[in-house]
Amino acid sequence: MNGFLAIVRRDLRLAFRQGLDSLMVVAFFVIAVVLFPFGVGPQPNTLARIAPGVIWVAALLASMLSLERLFQTDYEDGSLELLALQPVALEITVMAKVTVHWLTTGLPLIVAAPLLGVLMNLPEDGYMPLMIALTLGTPTLSLIGAIGAALILGSRRGGILLSLLVLPLYIPVLIFGVSAVDVVIGGFSAKPQLLILSGLLVGALPLCPWAGAAAVRQGLE
């Protein structure tokens, strides 16, 4: 646990001192969503209809964009191999990195989401389920993404490859995340969707750090 906290603390400190990374993620999130009214026209009904999907897709892309650096900088300066050589299980190290990724991207996205709901004319009933679904879904995105980020270490084409690896695996989160908002707007309960999102998170919590650690290990060999 000490090792976990030490890595979280150090990575948060790095993130804050390096400055604007999280802000850039949020900026991307906002601008990606803002493109849609230009694309489909500003009719409030159209925007309201597509709002949950657009917000979720933009959140997914924003979360993915910052994944590339999850292990990359530590890999390049030799920190990652040293982290793998500490008396801390590599799974714990990966979990710490995922936690920091969520704190610096997932959490700001959740905070920014209501603003985008306003811009997209999201019906009032949709805000609550959107926030809950994002809270349950974005950690899963960070967890799955960590595997992809570890797999591309040392490869010839990083970022674009990462999107090909990770996006298909994001589809279930997207489906249930959007559906949770849609059904509430339609007047039903989102309980099944939110339960499934929780289930995905609970499944990803032990499996992804394990697979991510295996991926880091082969990347360091």
Add this chain to the structure above:
Amino acid sequence: MFHRFANPARFLRFAAVIQPWIAGLTVLLFAVGLYLGLLASPADYQQGETVRMMYVHVPSAWMALFCYTGMAISCGVALIWKHPLADLAAKATAPVGASFTFLALVTGSLWGKPMWGAWWVWDARLTSMLVLFFLYLGYMALNNAFDDPGRGSKASSILALVGFVNVPIIKFSVDWWNTLHQPASVVKMGGPAIHASILSPLLVMGVAFTTYYLWVLLIRIRREVTANKVRALQMRQASRGEQ
């Protein structure tokens, strides 16, 4: 000296013996299957002659899943027991599986046009196939993304296993999403009641596709083994140059 693991001589001898037999069997099965499917079986009372597309589409979809399963198992064997043939088999399977998936998508689309009046409909099965196609693409891209082929095969093995765990989850969520967004009146492909006159050519074609896959697999593994030998020779030259 090649490392003994990089030189699976026993497999090569076995492959050389078995390959002509598999090739012959494939040709024979295709001849029978196509005859039964295209000439000897009746046209569908609703869909007419287009139903014959099924004899290519359904086996392709089977093989798309079969190949991914086989690939994931090979990857597991390669990771756990470090068996080099398993690595080669997985690497050789991926493009074949991707081709089957692509074939299933194209035939599905061609079949769907007269039925749905559109080239593409977000039908649950077709959508799952599309995602599977992306999983194949990701595997192949990752496999080729490293200068060291050993790194590529290890990384992509882990990806294949992660993808394999995810396939049922994706399938489930796509089905859910589909029922949510589409009226149930859409005719499901290869519906529940299959008559025997349709089933037997379908099964023959399924077996023919499988033997075809084994045939291509053998060719590709033998090619990979040869390529590895060439690579080892080049490396030996490079490391000799330094002395």
Add this chain to the structure above:
Amino acid sequence: MQNHHLGSSLSLFTGTDLVCFRGGRTVFAGLGFALSPGEALMLRGPNGSGKSSLLRLMAGLGQPLEGALTWSDESIANDPEAHNARLHYIGHADPVKPVLTVTENLRFWATLRPGFGNGEDAIASALEKLGIGHLADVPGRFLSAGQKRRVNLARILAAPASLWLLDEPQTALDRAAEKNLKDAIADHRAGGGMVAISSHAENSLANARELDINQFRADSP
């Protein structure tokens, strides 16, 4: 962590019949070594002969294709974290984060080690031993290559570990720093520590065993 009680006649850390397969070729085969408390092993050989590969195998970054690495007759692969707890590794890169001060950098690595108690003193004295006490509060981005290397070396002095694996540690060091390093290694050995070191430098350590890796080349016809 102390191994004084083990008789020095008994080798503590051994490798037998090691085969290293990397980058599609067999780097070396049939290689063996033995290290007892207080001993040093100098790895010799031209570029590409596998000095770094051997040190990485000793550290547990990757596993030998064949052969065994044992610590008190137990395979190091059985408990990687226990092995990590008793080793320090210096690789090609110096993981010094540019936005953290030298002390912050060292403190992070030290907190991951077991039994890191009176930490601040240990860090200060490690910096003094390498002649960079004045850099304690300087951010990593202002350091030269030689200074970064000395910070990395201070890292292994700040928290004790019985096995040092040093991959060309003299890189970028001036003569005074090289002297500091030699003194540190001598201290470490006097306290029962072990060192495996690869080096191009002609000058060798006192009473060190030499291992010429070139004689284990596997690709000679």
